[in-house]
Amino acid sequence: MAGESANDVVIVGGGIAGSALAIVLARAGRAVTVLERDREPVDRVRGEFMAPWGVVELRRLGLLDLLVGAGGVFARLNIPYDENMPGEKALPFTFDLSKVIPDIDGAFCMGHPAMCRTLAAEAGRLGVAFRRGVEQVQVTAGAPPMVGFTHDGVRTEWRPRLVVGADGRNSAVRHQLAMKTLADPPHNLLGGMLVEGVPDWPQDIEVIGTEDRTHFLVFPQGGDRVRLYLCYDFADKALYAGADRRQKLIDTFAGLRCLPQAGMIAASRPIGPFNSYSNEDHWVEDPTAPGVVLIGDAAGHNDPITGQGLSIALRDVRLVSEIILAGKYDRSSFRPYVEERLERMRRLRITARYVATLRAEFGEEARRRRGRALRRVFVDKMPSPMPAALIGPEKLPAACFEPSTVEALLAP
Template sequence: MEKHTNPEVVIVGAGIGGSALATVLARAGIAVTLLEKSLVHIDHVRGEWLAPWGVAETERLGLYETLLAAGGHHLGRHIAYSDEVDPATAESQPLDLTAFEGAGFKPPLCMRHPVMCDLLNAEAIKSGAELIRGVTEVQVTPGLAPEVRFRHDGVERKFNPRIIIGADGRNSVVRSQAGIDQHRDPTHHLMAGMLVDGTTGWPADLQIFGTEARVNFLAFPQSSERVRLYICYGIDDKRRFAGADNQARFLDAFRLASVPGSEHLANGTPSGPCNSYGNEDTWTDVPYVPGVVLIGDAAGHNDPIIGQGLSISYRDVRIVRDLMLENRNWTPDLFRPYAEERRERMRRLRLTASTFSILSVEFGDHARARRLKVREARMSNNSPDLTPATFVGPEILPAEMFDETILDRLRAM
């Protein structure tokens, strides 16, 4: 076994959360080593839309200008199309995303996930962190003297850092080896996504969200030529985008009668895989044990229908960084405020995403009538609307708005 100088912090997972935390800790003079199983970051079809509250977190971390200089693309307008509303009516009620600047938030920012990972990997290394790629057989031992063993280039290696950070995603090895329980909601629907090039004609500042027939659709431009497209669909239709021709069928689904100009999306060229995944929320009540702390998806992820994944990760990074720099005695109690804030944040986002799922990914005449009722009620301020939580953050809205009975009331409509 090779022995090396122990870093103070070992971060398992060099995706966005892991490499962002490595960067900001290394900038503060902390010795950090990143362990990453992959040799190349690939398109996993998730995590490319950063909400205004998430953009604010990158500013607090000192990463925003780096993202912007590398091609981060701000959006300016949001239109909620749907087959129960005339397109002209939908277009007469756009949401001006630049208006959030009046409240101190920049508009949403989009960037391809592998590009953001590569950028933050480079930033971590430039800041003084060590990145080891191609690691296998990671074994984490929590405790007051934590240990991490792994293989790299056929050689077993071991570190005894002061703390281990699990940033290794939804199927976190660190979480399972640390014995941290994960809770999971039932899967309500499936979500497919694909990156599409050649979308000339589609406005580069316009994101859309809506429901038509048996799909819920979303589109987020990354430039004047590239858009990330998503479709949510029922679990009873699970093979909708299976098979060799799934990319063509996915694009055909964007020939939408309710969306003027949708042919510019449907006529685009696939620039990545078409993958589907479940929408279920997961969460951990306490994302730490002695010697180990989880961040990002490893600590639990939100239903992607509301696109909060990146923002969640960047806030995790900011809170954990602040706690670690404020007190260099990294005992479990230090991370209690992180656990408490995250638990309530994820509960509120879980409730918000559930309202979106009920309204937008249930189909048929009854569901269509319910969407129309809710739209009309919200126009007259007679129905609670949790949508702002997806833009400015769940903590901005009054706590009483996040009442679990809202789901029963929606289902009863």
């Protein structure tokens, strides 16, 4: 049944980006409804690491204390265990993430489903109408736009002032509005899994390294839980397939010679799925239409190898919320967001390409290249795009993202 809506904003997608935006708008008195497909948050093996610049965005949105209180932890130290720096050789190169940005305790780690539940509960407490189990969402651009959906067997159509698409990488809103998505070629597969039974893992330490044919990452999740990620070549896909793929992942970590805590992980128990995805960038040059704006992964996502997804989404939430709270809903008002995001994603795309080349290409020459590049940055003080993944892409000079800069770092 078609009709007017009392909503200022209807948000399609109740994940982290959608729920965060709903909270910010509801606090300012805007009438908001969130339409979410899943009855309960699902572990999709992504979105559990927040770089320090993303923590800044979380704090600016007034959401940091909420998530810390719900069990989130800070990874304050990064130890670069690697085939070039195995075991104790890596310790002198430990990086203090709590010193990257003043007053930010490091990288923030928390399970994605737990974050979703916490933010959705806060949105509901503030009066946001949070509808779960929504099906057949249909969005039409216009002034005003139209959003139709089916919930508990009832078909509804509304015309709010604005529709926000926050429905993830496979955004139905983006597809319906025929927004062109650009993409880099796939580089690797990246998969992850949540495990428990690792009580001796220091919950303030993350590990990122490469050995043989795998790039591995370990992030604390609170208590005795850690999240394991593995980036590997498409040629090795069969090694991590089949009914026993979760044990295969644990076995790979257990066999890492450069990682002193490998034995801890060998004794861990999987408590979530092991899913893997191709890692490459996808982006939309203009994630807006009349009466519609996309945020988060729906607007395009960075190669997850540098873990920028949550930070990107929270920056989107802040910029879009500021425009809405200024009383602007027309498409032209979102141009500053579109332009900032386009440059932000371009810089992060260059950063991710560099990191993927450095960390997720394998073999003897790749190992030597990784060692050369690190010496050039830390000894020769050559510029690099890599700090963008920690402090934010806008904080570095434009020269850090020039092709000549990356070529010089990776040169033989």
